[in-house]
Amino acid sequence: MARKGSKGSTKTPIDPHTLEIIHEYILGVANDSSDLREPHLRPSLTETYELVIFAFSLLIVVGFVSNLIVFYAIIRRKMYRDTTQAFVLNNAICDIVKCLFVLPLSAYVLLVQNWVLGELMCTFLPMIQDIPMHVSTLTFTLMAWDRQRFIRNPHQTRFPAFVCCFGTWLTSMCLVLPYPLYIMYVDIGNYVEELIGVGICIYNLVDDMEEYMRGIFLTMYVAPMILVSYMYVRTSQKLRNRMKTSAKGVRMSAEGYINGHRLLQRDTKFADGSINSRSTSENYQGNEEDVEHIPRRVPKLNVLQEKRNQGYLVFTVSVYGICMCPIMVLRLVRFYLVETYDSSGIIDVVYTVFVWIAFAPVCITPLVHIVWQFSCLYDTPRCLKGAEIKHSGDTVDILDSALSASFQRRLYSDDQQPLSTGSSSLIDGSSGSCRES
Template identity: 35%
Template sequence: MVELNSAHQLDELPHKWVDVVVDYLRGFRNDTTDFNRPQLRPSVRHMYPAFVCGYSALIMAGALCNAYVLVIVARKRLYAADPVYVYVANLALTGVVECVSVLPISLMVLLVQNWIFGRFLCFFLPMLQDVPTHVTMLTFLLMAIDRYKHLKHPNKIRLPPLACTFGCWIVAFCIVLPYPVYTAYLDLGIYIKVQFEGVGICAVNMADDMQDYLRSLFVLTYMIPLLSMGYLYSKMSEILRELMNVPAVFYSQDITPSSGIRSNMNEVQTPNSDSDDVEIDGYKESKTQKYLISMIVIYAVCLCPLMILRLAKLEVSETYENSRHFDLTFMICVWLAFVPTVTTPLLFVAWNSDSSTKERIRRYFKRTKVTAEQTTRTMSMEGLAARNSIYTVQESVP
């Protein structure tokens, strides 16, 4: 273990930091360790290539998919056709920010044991990590509120989507403003000058009020928005069922309406409408509802393990002995929490693809599956024939 050159160095340390520094130095077994260079965590020494590959694939796929969504929304001017696409574009922008900035830095911090990123990043990184998460949740919530108001009162003016998206970012930044208050940075170079120039310890002050703050964040920014969206989408489903039941007599005829006729048949006034002039496309709204619910469910499920782990860390102290389990679990949960940066754009593509495109994709995968099965069957038959020929040769040998 790395040892301090003298006991006087420990005496100069602030009292609250002594145990932290001692536990920190226990993680380094070599007295000649160069702390100015990144030192890989022992817990991930044998598994870090897999994590690097997994995170890199997520970063590239997420950045490309979300950039594609932004291009499609802008090129086809979807934002002018339906305010929902403004919120979708905001989700894509958030995904790009996460993939370009948050994920790469988070991966480095999770892999490297010594903090070499300076004082500024120590205070700014927790804010950078959580702002996109809050923006995404608020965007989903505002999207649900806007669509519910539109379905219930189609004649009323909808929420201004651009102002709402700006508001999401402002509120998200306000939520994370207390983070620097609960973050502490110790410059080891001031107290231990031999090996620790430019090296520091970045830690979170787990005071009682900090724990209350984190628990409040879990309830206010995760549980309440999800429960609110669940209630709103259940109400929207009831409205859509009533709306779709109106033209039921037309569907009972023995004809197959074309897509244009089907659209006209579903463009009926909602039962809760306050105006005779506003019509809603029931088929379109039902399709939108299906994909938006899928996006929210996947996002909530993928984020849940990380949120629970954060709460668990309030009750269980991380030490050198259990740091391996914390490190591996945290890296997996962080990776899982960012999976929606890929799934959300893919759902958007499926949502906006016509039936012919989907049919071509299905035929492609079906053909690929059949080809793979035929290849496997052929290889199995060839292997069986080879074994039979070997057996025949062995039988013919006197």
């Protein structure tokens, strides 16, 4: 084959036998009549390509619509003020990017045997595919870390959500920067006159890409999944301990209230250190500006709500980890597989299925979040207000809110505004708590 010479030089036409070999190398079949400048389906997917297109189209449509609903709900209700919901918003944006850009390109590359997208896409396509994946992994890791700190100490300052979200994108971009070093594009048109515009996009065999992929597998899948699992286990244990402690304390202090007796006498400590008993507080008739001298009740962690939130978050990250496992393992072991014309068809089918499974969380995650929000709206403690109390451990926050409301009614007169005792949760627009009418 003649190389491209100086200006004015012409390329030597290639003989039919060599052209047939190139066709067989690129398409897997010896057919010199087909135009390599046009996309050709992979031979292993010629009978199932319609099913592949339908499966990926289903992911794109359902994932885009559901994530758009989550995005609109969080923005409309201003739930992004809560750190956890801000991370959910970041993951929804990431999934929208996957549906609009990554999934269509991935489906096209999986279906088409020859490379006709040019040198630029050959270099940047792996980067476009991996950036959203790394963003989701880092988002789930930071979300688990922030929740562990929050459950352990609810009054501790939480992570700056939007700074962390921007950091996930920046870190992901930095992690994929080595890709151009390991991708090589061969423009066949520089050597063969009949194949202008045809290229081959392959791994650069000179540099060791295996080490890079092994590092990505360990740092962006194995380590984050282990850390997230550990942090969620510790968080769940902390919630169970808080539930037991709160149930024991409320059962002792609210026993009289449950049996219809009067509440136990409580003392109110003012800012100057003086203490007023209940009998003095219930006769309080001071001015409105004097109310500021009475300290507000410290917000109490809503254990029931956080336990429910924990369940949804654990389910979401578990689905993500399980769906990502096949493709991450296959990308790692593919360097050890000897691909032949006989085995390439099986590898293509397996790789297509694993890629679809890896992108399945773009539909599952937003649907879980939608169910999560509806469960908070329709399964709040106010729905149980007239129900029979069967288990004291499940009524901690109901009893606590009832005691607080009764104490405030005794503390202030009717013409004064009671102090807020709302609990901290994830759903309210400003503080993240479920709204009660």
